[in-house]
Amino acid sequence: MIKKNVKGTLAGLTTAALIMPTLAMAESGGERDWDIDVSLILEGFYFNEVSSGNQTPAGFSDHDHGHDHGHDHDHSLSDGFNLGHSELVIESRLGDLLDGTLLIGFDEDHIEVEEAYLVTRALPAGFQLKGGKFLSDVGYMNSRHPHDWDFADRPLVNRFLFGDHGLQETGLQASWVAPTRTFTRFGVEVLQGDNGSFNRFMAAGGGHGNGHDHDHGGGHDHGHDHGNGHDHGHDHGGGHDHGHDHGGGHDHGHDHGSGHDHDHDHDHGHGHGGAPYSQQSAPRLFTAFVKTGPDLGPDHALQLGASTGYNRQVSRVEDHGHHAHALEGDAWFAGLDLAYRYDAGRAYGQGDWRVTSEYFHVWRNLDEHVEHGSWEKRESHRERQDGMYLEAVYGVAPRWQAGLRTEALGLTNKVVDFHPTEVESLSTSYRHSAQVTFRPVEPVFLRAQLSQNDFAAAGGERDRGLELMFQVNVALGAHGAHRF
Amino acid sequence: MRFMRNRGVGALALALLLSLPLPALAALNIVATTASLGMLANEVGGEQVSVTVLAAPDRDAHYLDARPSFMAALRRADMLLEVGAGLEEGWLPAAQRGAANPAVNSGRETHFVGASILPLRRSITMDGPNVGHVHAEGNPHFNVDPMRMASLGEALARRLARLDPAHAEAYHARAGALAETLREQTRQLAEGVAEQRIVVYHEDLDYLEEWLPVEVVGYLEPAPGIPPSARHLGELVGKLQGTEGRVLYASFQPAKGAEFLQRQLGWPATSVALEPQTPTLEGYLALMRDWVDALDAR
Numbered sequence: 002m003i004k005k006n007v008k009g010t011l012a013g014l015t016t017a018a019l020i021m022p023t024l025a026m027a028e029s030g031g032e033r034d035w036d037i038d039v040s041l042i043l044e045g046f047y048f049n050e051v052s053s054g055n056q057t058p059a060g061f062s063d064h065d066h067g068h069d070h071g072h073d074h075d076h077s078l079s080d081g082f083n084l085g086h087s088e089l090v091i092e093s094r095l096g097d098l099l100d101g102t103l104l105i106g107f108d109e110d111h112i113e114v115e116e117a118y119l120v121t122r123a124l125p126a127g128f129q130l131k132g133g134k135f136l137s138d139v140g141y142m143n144s145r146h147p148h149d150w151d152f153a154d155r156p157l158v159n160r161f162l163f164g165d166h167g168l169q170e171t172g173l174q175a176s177w178v179a180p181t182r183t184f185t186r187f188g189v190e191v192l193q194g195d196n197g198s199f200n201r202f203m204a205a206g207g208g209h210g211n212g213h214d215h216d217h218g219g220g221h222d223h224g225h226d227h228g229n230g231h232d233h234g235h236d237h238g239g240g241h242d243h244g245h246d247h248g249g250g251h252d253h254g255h256d257h258g259s260g261h262d263h264d265h266d267h268d269h270g271h272g273h274g275g276a277p278y279s280q281q282s283a284p285r286l287f288t289a290f291v292k293t294g295p296d297l298g299p300d301h302a303l304q305l306g307a308s309t310g311y312n313r314q315v316s317r318v319e320d321h322g323h324h325a326h327a328l329e330g331d332a333w334f335a336g337l338d339l340a341y342r343y344d345a346g347r348a349y350g351q352g353d354w355r356v357t358s359e360y361f362h363v364w365r366n367l368d369e370h371v372e373h374g375s376w377e378k379r380e381s382h383r384e385r386q387d388g389m390y391l392e393a394v395y396g397v398a399p400r401w402q403a404g405l406r407t408e409a410l411g412l413t414n415k416v417v418d419f420h421p422t423e424v425e426s427l428s429t430s431y432r433h434s435a436q437v438t439f440r441p442v443e444p445v446f447l448r449a450q451l452s453q454n455d456f457a458a459a460g461g462e463r464d465r466g467l468e469l470m471f472q473v474n475v476a477l478g479a480h481g482a483h484r485f
Numbered sequence: 486m487r488f489m490r491n492r493g494v495g496a497l498a499l500a501l502l503l504s505l506p507l508p509a510l511a512a513l514n515i516v517a518t519t520a521s522l523g524m525l526a527n528e529v530g531g532e533q534v535s536v537t538v539l540a541a542p543d544r545d546a547h548y549l550d551a552r553p554s555f556m557a558a559l560r561r562a563d564m565l566l567e568v569g570a571g572l573e574e575g576w577l578p579a580a581q582r583g584a585a586n587p588a589v590n591s592g593r594e595t596h597f598v599g600a601s602i603l604p605l606r607r608s609i610t611m612d613g614p615n616v617g618h619v620h621a622e623g624n625p626h627f628n629v630d631p632m633r634m635a636s637l638g639e640a641l642a643r644r645l646a647r648l649d650p651a652h653a654e655a656y657h658a659r660a661g662a663l664a665e666t667l668r669e670q671t672r673q674l675a676e677g678v679a680e681q682r683i684v685v686y687h688e689d690l691d692y693l694e695e696w697l698p699v700e701v702v703g704y705l706e707p708a709p710g711i712p713p714s715a716r717h718l719g720e721l722v723g724k725l726q727g728t729e730g731r732v733l734y735a736s737f738q739p740a741k742g743a744e745f746l747q748r749q750l751g752w753p754a755t756s757v758a759l760e761p762q763t764p765t766l767e768g769y770l771a772l773m774r775d776w777v778d779a780l781d782a783r
């Protein structure tokens with residue numbers, strides 16, 4: 002009787018295996034054939050702005066003419082309790098042909114497919130292809146999710162050069178791991194270029210320059226609107242006076258739609274018609290990177306990276322009421338990154354070190370167009386900006402870590418200003434952070450972080466702000482392995 | 486900047502030249518996650534294989550980084566030996582993916598997973614509520630049982646024989662000899678050990694119960710992967726008060742809990758290695774003697 006049942010079940014399984022040969026052929030050792038790993042990462046914040054300074058570093062906001070308007074934070078946290086950036090991650094394998102990953106990010110009022118991609122697992126000779134929407138592998142931090150970070154927030158250089166979600170794009174990546182004793186991986190990416198803004202530039206294809214953050218700097222009280230699909234076309238109302246007051250609140254009115262509406266003109270309130278340049282077709286963003294890591298034995302590990310990228314078209318339009326300025330051109334970036342780990346060989350991370358640093362530099366070759374009734378091309382300008390951070394985290398006790406991070410943004414900070422139109426050299430902004438993290442069990446961490454913002458304003462004056470954050474992060478379910 | 490970039494490219498090219506692989510050897514390039522598995526690969530594979538071990542023997546294989554050198558080793562591997570049952574889950578999948586080498590993909594014949602071949606000891610994690618601690622698929626520390634290692638060596642020989650039929654006989658012969666040595670050594674060592682009770686730190690040395698006359702009466706960790714708490718240690722002391730025994734823990738595990746028991750119960754606490762210093766039979770036999778030396782002799 003029992004035997005029969007077992008046989009029946011086996012017959013059923015065999016049939017299933019025949020119907021889905023790819024799924025069933027994979028394992029020989031009696032393991033699962035069809036793996037789907039689901040994990041849920043939940044994050045909560047308690048945020049307190051102890052004292053308020055300049056909200057946006059000079060040269061890195063999209064309306065950056067000397068004034069800071071207000072009390073809003075330029076990130077999405079508000080005073081008190083916040084549901085942070087939570088994620089639902091689904092990972093699966095198609096035999097040993099492909100890995101698929103779907104990552105849905107959500108917070109209190111928006112939900113977004115952050116990553117949805119396939120990676121090949123069967124190509125020979127160290128080649129790998131990745132396609133879909135994913136975080137670019139340029140630099141170190143860009144491709145890592147908040148759960149993997151050693152600090153509660155994204156480094157300034159990544160956020161202000163690549164956007165609030167980093168360089169997160171739809172496209173294709175090809176990479177090759179060399180058959181060398183020293184790990185070496187080369188990669189190139191062809192990306193749509195919708196989000197590759199390189200700071201305060203709208204990517205040519207639509208969407209807002211800085212990805213999803215429409216909230217740089219003060220004034221607007223709408224918190225953050227993430228434009229998930231519908232055409233929001235906000236007026237930000239009176240928040241954006243440029244110092245030149247042309248009366249009555251100019252609408253920057255960037256079109257924030259990132260989903261369905263791909264027909265964005267840069268919709269600047271007063272209807273300065275059209276754009277003064279033709280739009281380059283996508284894909285517009287191309288990157289290349291190399292990562293290498295020597296074998297330094299069981300105690301030390303090091304990875305060095307270099308990356309570069311080219312965006313065929315970036316643009317920014319400033320509406321000054323009765324006239325408008327547009328800057329349009331292409332942009333390059335290049336960066337270096339370093340990740341060093343020391344493994345003390347003690348339990349629960351005691352005595353371990355993690356040191357990470359990145360530097361990025363961006364160049365933009367821009368033509369100025371001015372509109373008084375019709376667009377007229379003027380001079381060409383070259384903007385240059387950069388930024389870096391250095392962070393170190395030490396395992397002070399079993400399950401306890403403490404870390405320091407220092408950041409500079411705009412060490413080179415040459416950006417175009419109008420009236421007169423010229424390349425200005427703005428001051429550097431800094432941020433210094435300290436954190437303490439406790440991991441009671443592996444999938445949970447509690448973190449306290451104190452950050453001092455020392456941001457320059459466009460006029461050169463500086464103003465310091467102090468922020469205190471408490472972060473709780475819990476990974477539920479099959480939480481995958483961490484990359485180096 | 487242009488100059489700097491050029492120089493970077495030059496340095497990179499030089500680094501590549503220096504690290505180009507040696508002329509291809511005919512040997513099967515095997516990567517083993519632990520030194521115990523490396524021992525099996527060396528002993529069974531003989532001169533037909535060349536073996537790289539990822540985890541240093543004095544490290545906890547549960548918690549490692551998917552470091553670049555691991556990916557480089559896996560990139561050039563013809564075969565991967567894994568303990569499995571979640572032991573390497575925190576780092577190996579990332580290293581496998583980063584290696585871009587289909588030969589080490591899970592599911593391939595060239596990916597050999599010990600835990601899916603051997604019967605494992607049950608773990609308390611499997612019965613209790615899982616709050617994210619390890620051993621949910623059973624206790625993966627079977628390398629502490631030489632009898633299981635002997636069986637696994639034979640299984641490895643069968644796998645190698647399928648992959649490299651030309652040397653099938655040699656693999657089987659070497660695995661047979663290895664198994665015989667391990668079983669003989671096990672018998673001899675077990676004879677010299679007195680019956681005794683032990684407390685171990687993690688669910689790892691409890692595999693000693695499988696071949697020595699010892700009884701595991703407690704763990705310093707309340708659950709695998711959860712550090713000892715004062716309350717749990719207090720309960721252990723309460724339970725074991727007035728009895729005799731020994732405390733064993735691995736060299737990378739903190740000594741504090743074991744020392745507490747030593748003070749409270751008078752049980753001698755000893756730290757031992759969990760993996761052989763060298764991935765060879767000699768290394769493994771020395772490890773077996775170390776375990777036995779940490780116990781009361783008959």
Ligand SMILES: [Zn+2]
Nearest residue numbers: 547619688709
């Ligand atoms: Zn374990």
